[in-house]
Amino acid sequence: MVYESQKVAIKYFVISAILFGLQVIVGLLLVSKYIWADPLIGFLPFNTARAIHTNLLVVWMIFGFMGGTYYLVPEESGKELFSKGLANLQFWLLLLGGLVGVIGFLFRWTAGRPLLELPVELKWAIVLVALIFIFNVFMTMIRTKKWTAIQGLLLGGIVMLAVMWLFGIPFFKNLTLDYYYWWWVIHLWVEGAWELIAASLMAFILLKITGIDRQVIEKWLYVEVALVLITGIIGTGHHYYWIGTPRYWLWWGGIFSALEPLPILLMVFDTLNHVRHRKIEILDRLVLHWAVGCAIFHFIGAGVWGFIHTLPVVNRWTHGTQVTASHGHMAFFGAYAMTIITVVYYALPKLKGLKQYNKKRGFLVFWITTISMVVVGLGFGVAGVLQSYMQRGLGIDFLTVQGFMRPWFMAVLFGGFGLFIGVILYIITVFQLFLKKFE
Amino acid sequence: MGKKFARNFFILGTAICTVVFIWLTIDTHTTIPKRTHTDQLSEEVILGKRVWHKYNCNDCHTILGIGGYYSPDVTKVYFMRGEAWLKAFLKDPESPDPKRRKMVNFHLSEDETTRLITFFKWVDGIDTNQWPPKPIGEGKIAEVESKSEPQVALGKGVFEKYRCDICHKIEGKGGMIGPELTREGSKRDALWLEQHIRDPKSHDPTTVMPPFPQITKGELNALVDYLINLK
Numbered sequence: 001m002v003y004e005s006q007k008v009a010i011k012y013f014v015i016s017a018i019l020f021g022l023q024v025i026v027g028l029l030l031v032s033k034y035i036w037a038d039p040l041i042g043f044l045p046f047n048t049a050r051a052i053h054t055n056l057l058v059v060w061m062i063f064g065f066m067g068g069t070y071y072l073v074p075e076e077s078g079k080e081l082f083s084k085g086l087a088n089l090q091f092w093l094l095l096l097g098g099l100v101g102v103i104g105f106l107f108r109w110t111a112g113r114p115l116l117e118l119p120v121e122l123k124w125a126i127v128l129v130a131l132i133f134i135f136n137v138f139m140t141m142i143r144t145k146k147w148t149a150i151q152g153l154l155l156g157g158i159v160m161l162a163v164m165w166l167f168g169i170p171f172f173k174n175l176t177l178d179y180y181y182w183w184w185v186i187h188l189w190v191e192g193a194w195e196l197i198a199a200s201l202m203a204f205i206l207l208k209i210t211g212i213d214r215q216v217i218e219k220w221l222y223v224e225v226a227l228v229l230i231t232g233i234i235g236t237g238h239h240y241y242w243i244g245t246p247r248y249w250l251w252w253g254g255i256f257s258a259l260e261p262l263p264i265l266l267m268v269f270d271t272l273n274h275v276r277h278r279k280i281e282i283l284d285r286l287v288l289h290w291a292v293g294c295a296i297f298h299f300i301g302a303g304v305w306g307f308i309h310t311l312p313v314v315n316r317w318t319h320g321t322q323v324t325a326s327h328g329h330m331a332f333f334g335a336y337a338m339t340i341i342t343v344v345y346y347a348l349p350k351l352k353g354l355k356q357y358n359k360k361r362g363f364l365v366f367w368i369t370t371i372s373m374v375v376v377g378l379g380f381g382v383a384g385v386l387q388s389y390m391q392r393g394l395g396i397d398f399l400t401v402q403g404f405m406r407p408w409f410m411a412v413l414f415g416g417f418g419l420f421i422g423v424i425l426y427i428i429t430v431f432q433l434f435l436k437k438f439e
Numbered sequence: 440m441g442k443k444f445a446r447n448f449f450i451l452g453t454a455i456c457t458v459v460f461i462w463l464t465i466d467t468h469t470t471i472p473k474r475t476h477t478d479q480l481s482e483e484v485i486l487g488k489r490v491w492h493k494y495n496c497n498d499c500h501t502i503l504g505i506g507g508y509y510s511p512d513v514t515k516v517y518f519m520r521g522e523a524w525l526k527a528f529l530k531d532p533e534s535p536d537p538k539r540r541k542m543v544n545f546h547l548s549e550d551e552t553t554r555l556i557t558f559f560k561w562v563d564g565i566d567t568n569q570w571p572p573k574p575i576g577e578g579k580i581a582e583v584e585s586k587s588e589p590q591v592a593l594g595k596g597v598f599e600k601y602r603c604d605i606c607h608k609i610e611g612k613g614g615m616i617g618p619e620l621t622r623e624g625s626k627r628d629a630l631w632l633e634q635h636i637r638d639p640k641s642h643d644p645t646t647v648m649p650p651f652p653q654i655t656k657g658e659l660n661a662l663v664d665y666l667i668n669l670k
Contacts, residue, residue, distance in 0.1 A: 034509070038541065045543045046509045047498030112492025114506045149446070171492075173485045175562055176475045179505055180467065219442040226449035233456045234463070242570035243503045246470045250568070252463060316572050320504030320512050395574025397600055398511040399539055 003074035005081035010351050010434060011091060012067025013344045017430040019060035019098070020337070021423050026053040028416045034402070034409040044106070051105045051117040057332065058115070059098040064340030065194075066094075066133060068201045069154060071347045073140050076151040076204065082139035090132040097125050113178070115186055116168040123169045130162040149218035150200050150207070153225055157196030164188045176244030183239045190335070191232035191260065198339040199224055199267070202291065205346050206271065209287055211280035220270045227263035235260050238310050242319055250312040257310045261303030271295040286359040287346045289366055294338035297370060301330030301377065317392045322405070323384030330377040333369075341365075344430065353439040361429050368422035375415030383408035474566040487558025490551045499542070502562065504570065510542065512571065517556070517563040521649030525556050527616050528605065594665025597658045601651060609669065617648060624670040632663045 026049055032038075033046050074081055081087060101118050104110070110117045118126070137158065141151055168185040172178035203221045207214060237253025271292055275282070282288050305327040309318045318324070345362055383405040390401045471477065491497065497506040500513050516525065529552050532542035547555065598604065606617035613619075623632075634641055636659060639648040654662070 041541060041543055045499075047495045047507060047543075050498045050507050050509070051495065108493075108495065110492075110495050112495045112497060114497050117495065117498070149442075171489075173488070174471065174475055174477065174480060175488065175503065176471060176565060177468075179503060180464075182505075215442050219440070219445045222442065222445035222449045226445070226452045229449075230452040230456050233453070233460045236460070237463070240467075242567045243505070244471070244475050244565040244567060245467050246474070247568055249463075249467075316570060319570065320501045320508065322508055325508055392572060393575050395600065397602055400599060402540065 003080050005084050005087075006071050006074050006347075007351055008081065008084055008087040008091070009067040009071040009347060012063045012070065013348055014430055014434050015091075015095060016060045016063035016067060016340065017344070017427045019056050019063065021420075021427050023053055023056035023060060024416065024420050024423050026056065028413065028420060031409055031413045031416055035406060035413060048105050048108070050114075051110060052102055054115050055098075055101060055105075055117060059094070059101075061194075061332075061336050061340060063094070064336075064343065065158075065197050065201075066090075068340065068343040068347070069133075069137060069158065069197070071343070071351070072154065072201060072204050073137055073151060076148050076154075077141050077144035078146075079140055079143045082136050082143075086132055086136045090129055090136070093125070093132070094129045097122055097129065111171075113168075113182065116182065120169060120171075123165075127162070127165065127169075130158075130165065134158055134162060148214070149221055150204050153196050153221065154200035157193050157200060160196065161189060161193035164193060179243045180240070180245060183236055187236045187239055188233070190331070191235060192229060194336060195228045195232065195263075196225055198336060199228070201343050202267075202271075202294070202339060205287065205291060205342060206274045209282050209284060209291075209346070210274045210278035212274050212277060213279075217274065220266070224263050224266055224270065227259075227266065231256050231259040231262065238315070241312050241315055254310070254312050258307060260310070261299065261307050264299045264303040268295045268299050284346065284359075286362040286366075287342060289363065290338060290342040290345055293366060293370060294334065294342050297330075297334030297338055297373075299334070301327070301332075301334035301373075305330045305377070305381075317388045318384060321384045321387040321392070322380045323388060326377050326380035326384050329380060330373065333373045338370075341426065348430065348433045352433055352436045354433070354436065355439075357433070357436075361425055365422050365426045365429070368425070369419055372415045372418030372422055375418065376412050377415075379408045379411030379415055383412070476561075476564055479561055479564065481557070481561075483554055483557045484561040487554035487556070487561075490547070490555045491558055494545050494547075503565070503567065510540070513559060513562070514565075514567065515563055515571065517559040518653065521651075522556055522560075523647045524606075524649040525559065526552060527647050529555070531616075590661055590664045591668050592665075594661035594663070597654075597662040598665060600658075601654065606648070620666060620669060622670060624667045627666075629663050629667055632666055633659060636662065 029040075029044070030046065030049050030053055033040075033049070038046070070081065070087055101122050104119060104122070105117065109119055111119050111123075116123075134155075137155060141147075141155060144151070164185050167181045172181065199221060203217050206212065207217050234252055235257035237249040238257035240249035240253055272295075275288065275292065309315050309323050309327065349357055386405050386408070387401055390396045390404060391398060491502075496502075496513075499507045499510040501508060501510075502513050504512060504514070520528070529547055532544055598609075603620075604613040606614045608614065608619040609621050627635075631642070635648075636651055636654065638650050639646045640650070
């Protein structure tokens with residue numbers, strides 16, 4: 001840490017970790033509802049719990065990205081943050097908005113659209129938070145002496161994130177158009193804006209820990225995000241096969257989304273290459289572990305798992321089944337959860353001025369969470385293949401097929417418990433670092 | 440390849456793809472009126488969509504294959520179940536087998552129920568490029584025509600496929616909306632049953648049982664054989 005104002009990132013990291021824990025707890029509840037009769041149906045039915053689960057995911061990741069951005073920007077631009085006050089204000093507003101949202105769900109205050117359940121008033125409040133955030137970041141960056149690709153692409157990512165969010169706000173009369181623009185938020189976030197943010201954060205960390213020439217790192221960063229957006233933007237079409245949109249999307253979506261794993265594969269090679277050609281000894285083995293693991297899991301969860309069911313011939317049978325749940329869990333974990341955890345393990349000790357601390361637990365968290373997530377992904381995956389075959393292929397009734405899928409939901413529950421333990425250990429580490437006195 | 444080249448590749452590639460995507464979006468918009476027959480997108484349908492959002496149905500059920508995977512897809516529910524069945528079910532969704540997954544009873548008002556069903560009716564007509572696909576296995580049931588033991592087993596399968604058990608009870612299992620069928624074979628003959636399943640109103644104009652025009656001849660034979668054997 002070089003700049004005093006980077007410290008605003010600390011509370012973002014702490015809240016992000018706590019909300020991650022809550023998300024996993026609600027996830028355990030959700031999968032239990034698949035396995036056993038639901039005693040909580042009157043108080044917390046599946047739909048409410050799912051809204052909480054997915055919104056907690058988005059909120060903890062946004063907190064993570066914002067924390068990461070506030071850590072990165074002063075160091076990249078060579079200036080203190082434009083305003084620490086705004087960064088703090090924005091933190092409390094977002095936290096308040098998130099809490100009101102979750103409590104609102106319990107009282108059925110909702111827009112009723114999956115993943116975009118927040119009521120319209122809160123959606124506009126989030127726009128306000130985003131504007132403060134972008135303003136603060138932008139005002140810091142324009143005072144820089146040298147625009148770097150890392151900060152430019154990071155800014156591009158957060159602006160794109162905010163702009164796409166706007167498409168999730170209106171009420172659509174036509175369900176097909178509703179879902180057409182719903183994907184402009186969901187898909188163009190996770191396969192666009194978020195990728196830009198994650199790639200910039202990761203490039204920054206690789207730059208710092210490997211000592212590789214900035215020119216080399218930034219060149220490959222450009223190529224990566226170029227490929228992400230070239231495949232990802234038109235790749236949105238893989239969501240337009242069956243929602244009432246024209247048949248030509250089967251070709252546009254199929255071809256472009258089939259290429260989506262390429263940039264992620266490139267990220268894996270880049271990461272390994274940068275590590276191999278490092279100019280300085282990588283002292284922080286833990287961060288290295290997470291960074292490399294993140295690249296690989298990102299490729300498997302988002303790239304491979306996505307590719308498997310992206311072609312129309314396959315998707316016709318798997319669309320709307322647990323195959324999607326499997327992909328969703330693996331991809332979010334590999335691409336974003338692991339990126340944020342990498343950032344936190346890198347930045348938090350630095351923000352506390354720690355040269356050394358016991359990293360054993362960090363490795364333990366790595367292995368427990370990744371293995372658990374593989375179990376979760378495979379559990380959902382097998383359940384989804386069964387469902388595609390029996391329900392879509394053989395035409396057997398929905399609930400009858402759910403009975404056959406039960407053992408695999410048990411596997412998901414088992415993996416979920418593992419993940420829960422891993423995340424608790426992670427939260428403990430974050431708190432220990434948080435409570436340390438600055439050295 | 441230098442950094443400058445990479446940057447230009449990024450800018451140009453992104454710009455071209457964005458333009459293509461917007462062009463495709465505009466073209467898609469021109470096809471929407473026909474593909475989703477917007478002429479039938481009445482005020483009633485829109486109010487129905489609001490009911491769909493109000494109770495956050497979409498976080499359990501999928502529609503057009505999107506949403507929660509906890510409950511059945513409702514894209515074709517209007518065609519599969521019909522209006523009468525939907526009305527009866529929405530009024531009391533918790534009634535079937537207690538061991539099965541339950542739906543919350545939202546106590547919808549009469550208006551809300553009607554609007555929601557109108558919305559489902561409109562959704563049913565969206566051109567989804569033949570999704571959900573027709574099951575491959577369905578043909579097998581239709582092919583078997585001979586009267587034999589497997590025929591009865593097949594009929595049981597048909598009974599389950601169309602979820603007759605949601606309304607009808609057999610040997611203690613099933614719903615309460617329709618009459619119990621445990622001894623149906625000693626009450627009705629094959630012809631009566633066949634007519635009744637195809638068009639329930641032919642026997643009782645006030646019945647809430649939906650017609651099943653989508654049932655194939657083979658399936659109907661099997662189902663009737665199964666019911667006849669319940670004595």
